[in-house]
Amino acid sequence: MNSGSPQLTRRALFGAMGAGAAAAALAGCSPMQRAAVTGTGLPSDLVTFWNFFGGGDGARMTEMVADYQATYPDIPLRSTTLTWGNPFYTKLALGTLSRQPPLVASCHVDRLVTPVDTGLLRPFDLDELAEWGITEDKFFPRAWEASHRHGELWAIPLDFHPLAVYYNKPIAEQAGLLTAEGTLAEPVGTQAFEDMLAAAKDVMGTPSTGFLNDAAGHYRVFYSLHSQAGGEMVSEDGRTAILTKEVFLEVVSWMRSLTHEKELLVRTIDPGGAIANFVNNRFAFFFSGGWERPTFVDAGVDFGIHSWPKVYDKHVAWDGTHSFVIPTYDEDPARIASALHFISGMLERSATWVEGGHMTTWLPVQDDPRTQEIQPHYENLPVDGTLYDPQAWYAGSGGNLQTVIGQPLAACTQGHISVEDAYDQALAGLRELAATEPPK
Missing domain, CATH: 3.40.190.10 (Periplasmic binding protein-like II)
Incomplete structure (x- = not known):
């Protein structure tokens, strides 16, 4: 199941309206939708994504990633699933310390302390996030709050799943x-x-x-x-x-x-x-x-x-909350843009995650009537x-x-x-x- 935001195509948009109407429509689109429609601004860097999702969660994350790849076929992407729990965090630490980290990684919000305090993660800049439409008001407040440490945001929360x-x-x-x-x-x-x-x-x-x-x-x-x-x-x-x-x-x-x-x-x-x-x-x-x-x-x-x-x-x-983090590597703007584009894409597709029993933190999807029908x-x-x-x-x-x-x-x-x-x-x-x- 795709996100609550419709996936626009260049043919569908420009075939249905003139250039002036198209420009007006684009003004209301998210950065990802504008890039999809115009064919400009798409990241060219390889997106490497490490995650620990197995079972039903693994199947749904694979579905979300596949839909992202189908929507943006020109973006190179490599998704790797590693062993859940301590082995995953050990692998992430070793990869980061050896300067071979993934561009984006999954992380439990309640496991942020060690990677943050040992300098393994890059904090998120709120102004930078806002350029991609990722703002605090669009998240379940408790999960957003829990993604902070020392006054900075270190993770983009995907879900929450209380007892x-x-x-x-x-x-x-x-x-x-x-x-x-x-x-x-x-x-x-x-x-x-x-x-x-x-x-x-x-x-x-x-x-x-x-x-x-x-x-x-x-x-x-x-x-x-x-x-x-x-x-x-x-x-x-x-x-x-x-x-x-x-x-x-x-x-x-x-x-x-x-x-x-x-x-x-x-x-x-x-x-x-x-x-x-x-x-x-x-x-x-x-x-x-x-x-x-x-x-x-x-x-x-x-x-x-x-x-x-x-x-x-x-x-x-x-x-508990699963989230996305960016390991420390460098501040190449193209790499960061690639990471944020991918994370935004996963949030937009999180209705699929809701089918797996989680609550999406992304309110535009959570509040969508189609998501509410998942019962x-x-x-x-x-x-x-x-x-x-x-x-x-x-x-x-x-x-x-x-x-x-x-x-x-x-x-x-x-x-x-x-x-x-x-x-x-x-x-x-x-x-x-x-x-x-x-x-x-």
């Missing part, structure tokens, strides 16, 4: 959990959340889902709940571990009660098993970000996606905002923070260690990370 509750609509309807509009009724508070799980269990005869037993799955739920209840994990600079104890004990005790005393969640389930159970109507719910949407659409599941609910005091939830999708967003990982070198998607917090949490909810032991282990791991010098 959500997928729900099986027929099961939820039988359990009396839907509103008159056919969406999930918001379970506000711990008791309402338990009542939701209990109602589904009554229909199914078994627990209706479980916390994913990987570290990241537990971490996202915990980080959302801990933050809702007013807890803090680390200081603003990431160098001091906090992990508010009374909040941790309250939240994790409740999480553990759902898998043990109350038996409302299965004690352990791996991500693949949880997906299979949801696909086969054996689970009423699935806790994850929006990226699993294509799996359930392709399987023909009748489902909805509701934001993680307000269980404690504030309605916030974990969030099911997020029904709502957390009222009090979304949460990115702390700005610390060890945080972010695939980072060490998720492991040192998520592993003891999983062991606790599965019944292997106590809540107190989980706290002690998580705090010890967090203190070690916070005390470790960041990469230079």
